[in-house]
Amino acid sequence: xxxxxxxxxTGIFVMxxxxxxxxxxxxxxxxxxxxxxxxxxxxxxxxxxGLRPGGIIEAAGVRVGTVxxxxxxxxxxxxxxxxxxxxxVPVQEDAIAAVRTQGIIGEKYIKLxxxxxxxxxxxxxxxxxxxxxxxxxxxxxxxxxSGSSE
Amino acid sequence: MSTDNSQRNAISIRNLVVDYGQRRILxxxxxxxxxxxxxxxxxxxxAGKTTLLRCxxxxxxxxxxxxxxxxxxxxxxxxxxINKVRIQMGVAFQGGALFSSMSVAENIQLALREHTNLDxxxxxxxxxIKLDMVNxxxxxxxxxxxxxxxxxxxxxxxRAIIMDPKLLFFDEPSAGLDPSTxxxxxxxxxxxxxxxxxxxxxxxxxxxxxxxxxxxxAVMSNGLIIETGTxxxxxxxxxxxxxxxxxxxxxxxxxxxxxxxxxxxxGV
Amino acid sequence: MLKSIENIGAIVISSLEQxxxxxxLLLIVFWELLQPPYRLYPIVRQMxxxxxxxxxxxxxxxxxxxxxxxxxxxxILERFGAVDLLGAGVALSVIRELGPVMTSLMVVxxxxxxxxxxxxxxxxxxQVDALECMAISPGKFLIAPKLVAGxxxxxxxxxxxxxVALFGGYFVGVYMFGLPEGSYMNGMxxxxxxxxxxxxxxxxxxxxxxxxxxxxxRGFYMHLGKAGSQGAEGVSSVTTDAVVMSSIAVLFSDFLIxxxx
Numbered sequence: 189x190x191x192x193x194x195x196x197x198t199g200i201f202v203m204x205x206x207x208x209x210x211x212x213x214x215x216x217x218x219x220x221x222x223x224x225x226x227x228x229x230x231x232x233x234x235x236x237x238g239l240r241p242g243g244i245i246e247a248a249g250v251r252v253g254t255v256x257x258x259x260x261x262x263x264x265x266x267x268x269x270x271x272x273x274x275x276x277v278p279v280q281e282d283a284i285a286a287v288r289t290q291g292i293i294g295e296k297y298i299k300l301x302x303x304x305x306x307x308x309x310x311x312x313x314x315x316x317x318x319x320x321x322x323x324x325x326x327x328x329x330x331x332x333x334s335g336s337s338e
Numbered sequence: 339m340s341t342d343n344s345q346r347n348a349i350s351i352r353n354l355v356v357d358y359g360q361r362r363i364l365x366x367x368x369x370x371x372x373x374x375x376x377x378x379x380x381x382x383x384x385a386g387k388t389t390l391l392r393c394x395x396x397x398x399x400x401x402x403x404x405x406x407x408x409x410x411x412x413x414x415x416x417x418x419x420i421n422k423v424r425i426q427m428g429v430a431f432q433g434g435a436l437f438s439s440m441s442v443a444e445n446i447q448l449a450l451r452e453h454t455n456l457d458x459x460x461x462x463x464x465x466x467i468k469l470d471m472v473n474x475x476x477x478x479x480x481x482x483x484x485x486x487x488x489x490x491x492x493x494x495x496x497r498a499i500i501m502d503p504k505l506l507f508f509d510e511p512s513a514g515l516d517p518s519t520x521x522x523x524x525x526x527x528x529x530x531x532x533x534x535x536x537x538x539x540x541x542x543x544x545x546x547x548x549x550x551x552x553x554x555x556a557v558m559s560n561g562l563i564i565e566t567g568t569x570x571x572x573x574x575x576x577x578x579x580x581x582x583x584x585x586x587x588x589x590x591x592x593x594x595x596x597x598x599x600x601x602x603x604x605g606v
Numbered sequence: 607m608l609k610s611i612e613n614i615g616a617i618v619i620s621s622l623e624q625x626x627x628x629x630x631l632l633l634i635v636f637w638e639l640l641q642p643p644y645r646l647y648p649i650v651r652q653m654x655x656x657x658x659x660x661x662x663x664x665x666x667x668x669x670x671x672x673x674x675x676x677x678x679x680x681x682i683l684e685r686f687g688a689v690d691l692l693g694a695g696v697a698l699s700v701i702r703e704l705g706p707v708m709t710s711l712m713v714v715x716x717x718x719x720x721x722x723x724x725x726x727x728x729x730x731x732x733q734v735d736a737l738e739c740m741a742i743s744p745g746k747f748l749i750a751p752k753l754v755a756g757x758x759x760x761x762x763x764x765x766x767x768x769x770v771a772l773f774g775g776y777f778v779g780v781y782m783f784g785l786p787e788g789s790y791m792n793g794m795x796x797x798x799x800x801x802x803x804x805x806x807x808x809x810x811x812x813x814x815x816x817x818x819x820x821x822x823x824r825g826f827y828m829h830l831g832k833a834g835s836q837g838a839e840g841v842s843s844v845t846t847d848a849v850v851m852s853s854i855a856v857l858f859s860d861f862l863i864x865x866x867x
Contacts, residue, residue, distance in 0.1 A: 194654045201658035205762025208769035212701065212803050215795065242799050395739050421741035435736040438727075449740045452747075 225275040226253060227311040231285045231298075235320040236267045239287055239296040245271055247300040252277045255298060271298065271315075279315065281305045286319035296321060347406075348373045348505055348537040349394065354403035354413075356389055356561075363389045364561045367403070371554070376531055376538045378548045381558030382583070387541045390558070391509060394539065395429060396420040408504060425453060427505040428498030432513060434490035436482035436497070443469070443478045446497045453501070468496040472526060488519035492526070499530065506530065508540045512547050524550045545584065549573075557583070627830070628823040631745070635753055638746040648751035649758075656717040656752070656818070657759030661766065663712055668767040671704060672696065672774020679775075680783055689785060693793030696775035701798060701806045703860070705768040706760075710813035710856045713760055714849055718821040721752055722848040725825025726841035734826070749822045753815065760814025761807055768806065809863050816859060817852040824848035 236258065245253035257270035273279060282303030289296055309315065349371040356364040364386045371377045381387050392398040393405055396412045405412040410423045436445050446465050450456060456464070469475045472492040477485065485493060491511060498506055508527065512520035524547045530536055542548060548555060548569075555572045557565045557580055565575055572580060679695040725748065728734050737744045772794065779785040828844045829836070 195650055197658045198650050198654040201653070201661055201759075202762060204661070205657075205765050208765035209762070209807075212765065212768060212798075213800065244796065392735075395735070397735055397738060424739055424741040427739070429736065429739040431732045431736055433731055435732040437733055437736075438731075448742070452740070452742050 226273050226277075227275070228256065229271045229273055229279060229309055229311075229313060229315055231269050231271060231315040231318050232261070232264070233267045233269060233285075233287060233318050233320045234265075236269060236287050236296070237321045238289075239269070239298070239321065243295065244297040245273065245300060246297055247277065247302070252300065269298070279309045281307045281309060282317055283309070283315060284317040284319060285315045287321035289321070289324075346373060347371060348408060349539070350406045351390075351394075352404045352406075354390075354393060354405060355401045356386075356393060356398065357401045358389075362561060364393070364400070367561075367563055369556055369563055369566065371537060371539060373537050374531070374535050375553040376527065376540065376551050377554045377556065378552040379539065379541045379556045379558060380543055380545075380548055380583075382543060385558040386561040387543075387558055388509070391507065391539075391541050395427075395507065396424065425449075425501060426503050427507065428501065428503040429507045430491065430494040430498040430509065430511070432509040434482070434485075434494040436485075436490060436493055438482050441479050441481055442474065442485070442493050442496075445482070445493065446500050448497070449501050464500065468500050471499070471530075472496045473522075488515050488522070491515065491523060495523075495526065499534070499536075502534065504537060506536045506538045508538065508542075510542050510544075511540060512542060512544045517546075520544070520547060521550075523547075527551050624823075624827075627827055628819060631749065631823050631826065632753075632819055635745045635750045638743055639750050639754070641746070645751075648747075649754050652751045652755030653759050656713065656721075656755050657762060660713055660716050660759075660763055663716060664709060664763050664767050665770050667708065667712060668705075668770035669774040669777075671708060671767075672700065672771030672776075673778050674774075675699060675704070675771070676775035676778030676782075680779065689779075689783070690789050691793055691797075692775070692779045692785060693790035693795075694797030695793075696779075697772055697794040697798050698802065700771040700775070701768050701802050703864075705764045705771065706806050706809035706813055707856060707860050709764040709767045709810065710760055710817055711853055713756075713763065713814075714817050714821070714852045714856070717756075718817050718852055719845050719849050721818065721821040722825035722845045723841055725749075725822060726828040726844050729826065729828050730837060730841065744826070749826060752822055753818050756814045756818025757811060758814070760817070761810040764806060764810035805863075805867055808867065809860060812859060812863065813856050816855050820852040820855055821848045824851070 239255060239258065241255055241258055243255040244251055245255065253271055253273040255269055256272040259268045259270075260266075261268050269285075271285070279300065280303035282305045284301040284303065286299045286301065287296055288299045303317070347370045349369070351367055351369040354364055354367040355362070367386075367390060379387055379390065389398060393400050394407065394412070396415075400413050403413060407423050408426060410419055412420055412423065415423075436442070437448070440448070443462075443465050446468060447461050450461050450464060466475060466478070469478055472495050474489060474492050474496060477489055477493065482490065482493070495508070498508075511523045511527065515523070527538060527540065528551055531538055540547075540551065552569050555565075555567060555569055556563050557572065557577075559579055565572060565577055565580055567575070573584065575581065675696045676692065679692050680689060683689045683691055683695065725734075728748070734744050734748070737747060776790055779790045780787050824844045824847055825841075828840055831840065831844060
């Protein structure tokens with residue numbers, strides 16, 4: 189009886205712990221293993237400075253996907269970003285993917301702007317229209333540099 | 339001749355030396371303990387009795403010398419070999435050393451559960467038989483903290499004999515007990531020898547029980563065995579140190595009151 | 607002068623010895639764990655003691671810490687007009703740092719100290735000797751279940767702690783300061799990645815092993831300590847020692863893991 193009680197309580201403890209863990213891992217951790225239904229697109233950028241895998245993709249300010257992979261293309265010296273777009277979010281052939289910053293010093297994310305073409309991109313295709321990250325430092329240094337040379 | 343010896347003797351100790359740091363606790367101990375008999379190791383506190391016992395149990399590696407128990411040299415054997423011997427021995431420690439988180443019955447069953455594949459029913463019956471032998475049947479489900487001193491010793495004895503060992507070690511059976519409980523335990527030890535044909539090694543300094551139970555006596559002093567023999571031989575010994583130990587008996591009570599008084603007044 | 611140098615040397619040597627013994631014990635116990643027979647019940651029993659019995663303490667302290675964090679972060683963030691980050695701040699600090707560390711320190715205080723005291727008392731009352739004389743390995747019988755239970759219980763407790771702490775922060779943010787519910791939750795979900803949860807998990811597993819190992823070793827080897835500290839006094843001094851040492855070990859390894867991962 190005593191033994192049963194002890195095992196029961198230990199079991200409850202383990203279940204509680206596991207439940208709390210899965211809550212964090214799945215809901216908050218926004219998991220790599222929680223694959224939302226969707227499709228993947230590719231995009232090439234000259235500069236993504238600061239964008240990381242797991243970064244957010246927004247369209248009209250709404251979260252519509254995540255950055256699942258970032259690779260470096262040594263031939264063209266470009267970044268190849270794999271985008272995971274949620275199901276039911278259409279991306280037109282001439283849609284624009286831009287690397288933007290949340291606020292001035294916030295995290296980098298990808299902003300999708302709808303295009304005008306009726307044709308939609310499907311799984312594995314590439315977004316051709318991209319805008320690279322605007323680096324604050326570069327802007328500032330360019331301004332200072334050009335200012336001093338004149 | 340030596341092989342002959344090891345068959346007649348349950349334990350034979352040769353040239354045993356134990357150092358503890360710089361101090362020499364045992365110097366050149368030699369002792370044979372014959373099968374099926376009760377050997378009492380006596381001596382004053384600090385004579386090295388406890389260290390000798392720890393060597394016999396394989397708890398202390400001696401500095402040099404050999405300790406053959408049931409044919410295995412405990413002093414040089416590996417842990418695996420020592421454990422093979424240990425399964426054939428039972429130990430009742432001075433303070434009982436019952437596992438405080440387990441009931442009396444669970445304490446007694448532990449060795450059976452760990453070393454045999456007996457089913458639950460058999461284990462329970464064997465436990466009760468052993469508890470009955472030491473007159474502890476009603477205490478089966480008590481926890482060690484609920485036992486009196488005498489009961490603790492008896493429970494420890496029951497735990498020691500659960501595997502029907504060939505060898506039984508008993509550390510200070512009567513220490514801290516009132517005379518009648520001590521006498522009960524002495525009787526129990528003799529019964530065990532007679533009914534289960536065990537070789538029993540008792541370490542004690544209580545003269546009363548020594549002469550009641552011993553077949554053989556080994557007298558220790560300053561890390562040496564100064565005399566071995568039957569109780570008669572020991573009583574007849576001309577060694578002044580032994581005579582001193584034996585004859586101190588009437589004076590011992592005086593010394594005891596003295597220490598008692600000193601304790602009361604805080605002198606310790 | 608010479609005496610004090612000698613003393614320092616002696617302290618260094620004895621603490622090295624102690625560290626060696628502790629990790630040696632770990633190796634012995636894991637080796638023995640691999641040998642049959644395998645028993646589950648002793649582990650469950652220890653998990654009950656280390657884990658289940660600590661739940662109340664963990665929940666109460668978790669909620670409190672979460673509320674304190676919520677309050678403090680709100681006050682700071684308000685100055686920068688960034689109260690939207692409250693959820694992120696609370697969640698990041700709890701999941702990455704405070705959860706594993708606070709839980710481990712709680713477990714050290716509640717279960718670790720009594721593990722050391724229990725093993726120390728078993729040592730001085732010859733219970734460990736009795737086990738050895740029954741040909742039962744004390745490492746496997748006494749220590750292995752505690753180590754495994756510590757290894758499993760601390761991460762589980764940490765997860766519970768994290769969860770209730772996030773709830774505490776949520777309570778302060780949403781009910782006390784009237785933050786919109788979505789702002790707290792979104793801040794949290796956006797800021798926390800799987801790597802953060804994983805870091806907390808890795809930390810808590812390592813802490814769980816470390817504290818049970820240190821507490822077990824201190825109690826189990828108490829007879830090898832200073833000659834003057836045997837008996838009841840010895841038990842109390844090794845217990846204090848074990849609590850101090852395992853707390854330091856937790857904090858120091860927290861830094862190390864943070865730096866390495």
